[in-house]
Amino acid sequence: MAENKCHTLNFIIVIHHRINAAxxxxxxxxxxxxxxxxxxxxxxxxxxxxxxxxxxxxxGDLGGIGPELDGVGGRFFDAVINNELETANPFKKSExxxxxxxxxxxxxxxxxxxxxxxxxxxxxxxPDIINPSMHGMVEVMRGCGRGCKFCDVTLRPLxxxxxxxxxxxxxxxxxxxxxxxxxxxxxxxxxxxxxPRTTKNMQPNREAIEELFKGIMETGVEHTNPTHGTLAGAIxxxxxxxxxxxxxxxxxxxxxxxxxxxxxxxxxxxxxYADRKLAPFRPSExxxxxxxxxxxxxxxxxxxxxxxxxxxxxxxxxxxxxxxxQLIHQLEKEQPDSKFTVTPLTFxxxxxxEKSDFFDIGNTMDPAKLGVMYKTWQHNFKYxxxxxxxxxGQNDPIKKFFFASxxxxxxxxx
Ligand code: SF4
Numbered sequence: 001m002a003e004n005k006c007h008t009l010n011f012i013i014v015i016h017h018r019i020n021a022a023x024x025x026x027x028x029x030x031x032x033x034x035x036x037x038x039x040x041x042x043x044x045x046x047x048x049x050x051x052x053x054x055x056x057x058x059x060g061d062l063g064g065i066g067p068e069l070d071g072v073g074g075r076f077f078d079a080v081i082n083n084e085l086e087t088a089n090p091f092k093k094s095e096x097x098x099x100x101x102x103x104x105x106x107x108x109x110x111x112x113x114x115x116x117x118x119x120x121x122x123x124x125x126x127p128d129i130i131n132p133s134m135h136g137m138v139e140v141m142r143g144c145g146r147g148c149k150f151c152d153v154t155l156r157p158l159x160x161x162x163x164x165x166x167x168x169x170x171x172x173x174x175x176x177x178x179x180x181x182x183x184x185x186x187x188x189x190x191x192x193x194x195x196p197r198t199t200k201n202m203q204p205n206r207e208a209i210e211e212l213f214k215g216i217m218e219t220g221v222e223h224t225n226p227t228h229g230t231l232a233g234a235i236x237x238x239x240x241x242x243x244x245x246x247x248x249x250x251x252x253x254x255x256x257x258x259x260x261x262x263x264x265x266x267x268x269x270x271x272x273y274a275d276r277k278l279a280p281f282r283p284s285e286x287x288x289x290x291x292x293x294x295x296x297x298x299x300x301x302x303x304x305x306x307x308x309x310x311x312x313x314x315x316x317x318x319x320x321x322x323x324x325x326q327l328i329h330q331l332e333k334e335q336p337d338s339k340f341t342v343t344p345l346t347f348x349x350x351x352x353x354e355k356s357d358f359f360d361i362g363n364t365m366d367p368a369k370l371g372v373m374y375k376t377w378q379h380n381f382k383y384x385x386x387x388x389x390x391x392x393g394q395n396d397p398i399k400k401f402f403f404a405s406x407x408x409x410x411x412x413x414x
Contacts, residue, residue: 016032016051016052016053019032019052019053020052020053023053031055031056031080032052032053032054032055033054033055033056033057033058033080033115034052034054034056034057034058035057035058035059036058039057039058039059039114040059040152040348040350042054042057042112043101043103044348044358045105046101046103046105046110046111046112047105047106047108047110049110049111049112050110054112054113055080055113056080056085056098056113056114056115057112057113057114057115058076058114058115058116058117059114059115059116072095072117072119075095076096076117079094079096084096085098085113085115086098087100088100095117095119096115096116096117097115097116097117098113098114098115099113099114099115099116100112100113100114101114120142120156120157120159122159123159123160123161123162123165126159126161128165128168128169128172129169129172129173130172131172131176131177132172132173132176132177132179133169133172133173133177135181135183136170136173136177136179136181136182136183136221137183137184137185137227138166138169138170138173138182138183138184138185139161139169139185139186140160140161140166140184140185140186140189140192140212141158141159141160141161141186141187141191141192142156142157142158142159143156143157143158143159143187144158144187144188144191145158145191145194145196145202146188146191146196146202146230146274146276146277146279147276148261148263148273148274148276148277148351149272149273149274149313149351149352149353150273150274150309150312150313150347150348150350150351150352150353151187151350151351152350152351152354153187153351154187154351155351155352158191158195158196160192160193160208163211163212163215163216164215166184166212166215166216167215167216167218167219170182170216170219170221171219174219174220174221179221180221180222180223181221181222181223181224181225182216182219182221182223182224183224183225183227184216184224184225184226184227185226185227185228186226186227186228186229187228188228188229188230188233189209189226189227189228189229189233189258190204190209190229190230190232190233190234190236190240191204191230191233192205192208192209192212193205193207193208193209193212194208200280201236201279201280202232202233202236202276202279202280203236203237203280204233204236204237204240206237206239206240206243209240209244210243210244210247213244213247213248214247216248217247217248217249223248223254224248225248225256225257225258226256226258227258227259228258228259228260228261229258229259229260230260230261230277231260231262231289231290231292231293231294231297231304232277232278232279232280232281232289232293234260234293234296234297234302235289235292235293235296236279236280236281241296241297241300241302242300244300245300245301245302250300250301250302251301252301254301255301255302255303255339256300256301256302256303257302257303257305258297258302258303258304258305259304259305259306259307260293260304260305260306260307261274261277261306261307261308262290262306262307262308262342263277263307263308263309263312264308264309264312264316264320264323264324265286265287265290265320265323265324265325265326265327265328266316266319266320266321266323266324267283267284267286267287267323268320269312269315269316269320270283270286271283271284271286272315273312273313273353287327287330290327290331291330291331291334291335294331294335294338294340295335295338298335298337298338298339298340303339303340303341303388304340304341305340305341305343306340306341306342306343307342307343307344307345308324308342308343308344308345308372308376309344309345309346309347310344310345310346310347310359310361310369310372310373311346311347311359311360311361311364311369312347312359313347313349313353313356314347314356314357314359314364316369317368318366318367318368319368320368321366321368321369321371321372322368322371324372324375325368325371325372325375328342328375328376328379329375332379332383338383339384339387339388340384341379341380341384342375342376342379342380343376343380344372344373344376346358346359346361347359
């Protein structure tokens with residue numbers, strides 16, 4: 001994932017510099033508009049708004065704006081051309097809400113025009129891909145519904161793609177991209193097919209998930225794995241992972257990589273910020289959920305790649321950090337043959353916490369947080385890279401990419 005992001009970032013930088021050079025050469029006054037779900041990063045590094053010469057940043061799910069999707073694109077670009085997005089005017093009724101933000105960074109002021117568009121496309125308004133996607137990734141749902149406060153995915157409505165739509169996209173990848181794998185994108189695959197409003201305790205809809213993966217395998221792909229899944233979802237139904245593993249043929253030579261949010265070992269923090277991530281379990285059971293989740297996944301040849309959040313909402317105490325270290329340590333001691341990686345990420349204020357501050361890693365690290373970084377590095381080096389990473393992905397370039405990039409991320413990070 002890190003390598004993926006790195007390539008994408010380089011590509012974006014190159015594109016912006018080319019656009020700027022072309023505008024300069026031709027004396028063009030074209031307005032450059034950017035969008036998609038990574039736009040929060042401009043809040044973190046507003047100098048890039050100036051460097052890239054951005055006219056506007058469209059926040060959220062760009063799928064709602066694209067002209068090919070639901071016809072709104074025409075109105076959006078008319079508004080851009082007619083200068084209707086020049087200023088933020090709360091009294092003017094518009095489907096495009098403009099927010100002009102001012103940033104004070106490194107002693108300088110930067111400004112950015114952020115545009116919000118609230119309507120999300122329905123599943124039947126989202127077109128199938130017509131060209132192969134990167135690494136065979138296909139979306140199977142949008143939204144999540146678990147309600148973690150530090151996440152913006154959960155603020156979007158839940159939409160599930162029908163199996164036929166997923167199959168069509170995989171066939172495009174196979175036919176035009178020669179791909180033999182399907183990398184199944186969701187933010188929690190174990191939510192697929194359930195209605196969080198009516199489903200008690202987020203109990204997975206096992207039948208729907210099984211049907212999805214049966215449909216995926218019917219296309220003839222040799223390997224498939226989901227991008228993300230929660231540990232609680234994985235163990236909420238004891239037949240789910242064994243059944244899925246039979247369907248997707250996991251085994252000693254076919255490990256299934258999945259990214260799972262470990263977030264924190266702190267019972268206090270997980271209860272405060274992500275209690276429904278654990279449903280149907282309780283925050284007090286978090287350590288058990290993590291251990292049982294790793295055990296169940298590993299027994300069925302799944303390997304979780306954990307991410308955790310450093311400085312969650314700037315509310316992480318030394319005791320919280322030590323609990324994280326302790327949980328990783330207990331996993332290593334109690335399950336010495338377990339297979340998992342852990343990657344720390346710094347807190348980013350999005351979702352319900354968008355008014356909070358970014359975690360300032362340069363100025364707010366304390367010995368306990370450094371301990372978390374060291375522990376994750378030690379685990380990945382000693383337990384992951386040496387013990388199993390060379391095995392995972394030996395016969396599949398996507399799995400190799402997935403795990404090897406995590407390992408490389410660590411080398412770069414440190
Ligand atoms: S489970 Fe993951 S995708 Fe869902 S709300 Fe929590 S962090 Fe977001």
